Amino acid sequence: MTRQKLVATLYSWTKSNSLSVLLMALLFTGIASCKSEKTTFLSTNEVQLAPPSIQVDSALFIHSALVQVQLAENGSTLRYSLDGNPVNESSAAYTQAVELLNSAEVRVRAYHPQFTASEERTIRVRKLTHDISQAWVELEPQPNTSYPGNGASSLTDGQKGSVNFRQGGYWLGFQENQIGVKMKLDADFSPRKIILSMLQDHGSWIFLPHAVQVHSNGKIVGSKEMTNSSVSGDKQLQYIEIPVSLDNNQEFTISIHPLQKIPDWHPGKGTLPWTFIDEIIIE
Incomplete structure (x- = not known):
């Protein structure tokens, strides 16, 4: 017809x-x-494998953490690295769950003889060298009522939030021009590094701060500037490390300075961004 x-x-x-x-x-x-x-029809070498999924029983740990990797495609080989280096065909083959005893940046990629290798997946797992769960902590201002977590104690409980910030109640969310965290440690040691666990999710208007300062006795004892916090980026968890010089049991204040406004490339341009933090780590 x-x-x-x-x-x-x-x-x-x-x-x-x-x-x-x-x-x-x-x-x-x-x-x-x-x-x-x-x-x-596509030839098989034009088809890319789906990336593997990484699961860890605790992104923050004191003694050890167990990392598991899953991939549905039969006949695939999973390869990984723990030192932050990119994965290649010579990297270690994953055959069973990996126990971590130290901090690591886990990278995983899938390979198959008939398909293009998958994209790389990454997760950072950190060992807590000091338990600060009993530290005195005070927030000024308080987090937004929509994202209160468990108050100030959320920052020292060793519980890590995920990129899905609406689940778990681990994240403290702020929409402020400045955030202050006052602390005094219970343990008898001299911190040399303060690490803030924070979230970047530009699709949800959550940005990293542009600067962090640590004050003690009226002096700045550590600082860090994030020059890329206003640049468009992927959703990700971030550890911001600030070298400090502090004496034993010294009281200090962490001053977090968010961007003053969301940059022009974003739909929310000109408005105050959200700042999310879920943990403070002391080394």
């Missing part, structure tokens, strides 16, 4: 049917055409 005859036949039938408009639209866009089309 020619295209013209098919159109005429269907047009006659659809005059009394409610589907006439839809059918005619399909015909004239070529979806219902009788014309045959040549089918094109």
Whole structure:
């Protein structure tokens, strides 16, 4: 049957049917055409493997953490690195869950002889060298009532939030020009590094701060500037490390300085961004 005859036949039938408009639209866009089309097939080496998933029982740990990797594609080989270096075909093969005794940046990639290697997946797992769960902590101001976590204690409980910040109640969310965290440690040691666990999720208007300072006895004892906090980036968890010089049991204040406004490239340009923090780590 020619295209013209098919159109005429269907047009006659659809005059009394409610589907006439839809059918005619399909015909004239070529979806219902009788014309045959040549089918094109991809070769297997043009198909990329789906990336593997990484699961860890605790992103922050005191003694050890267990990392597991999963991939559905049969015949694939999973390869990984723990030192932050990119994964390649010579990297260690994953055969069973990996126990970590130290901090690591776990990177994983899937390989298959008939397909293109997957994209790399990464997760950072950190060992807590000091338990500060009993430290005195005070927040000024308090977190937004929409994201209160468990108050100030959320910052020292060793519980890590995920990129899905709405689940778990681990994150403290602020929409402020400045955030202050006052602390005094219970343990008898001299900190040399303060690490803030924070979230970047530009799609949810959550940005990293542009600067962090640590004050003690009226002096700045450590600082860090984030020059890329206003640049568009992927959703990710971030550890911001600030070298400090503090004496034993010294009281100090962490001053977090968010961006003053969301940059022009973002739909929320000109407004105050959100700042999310879920943990403070002392080393």
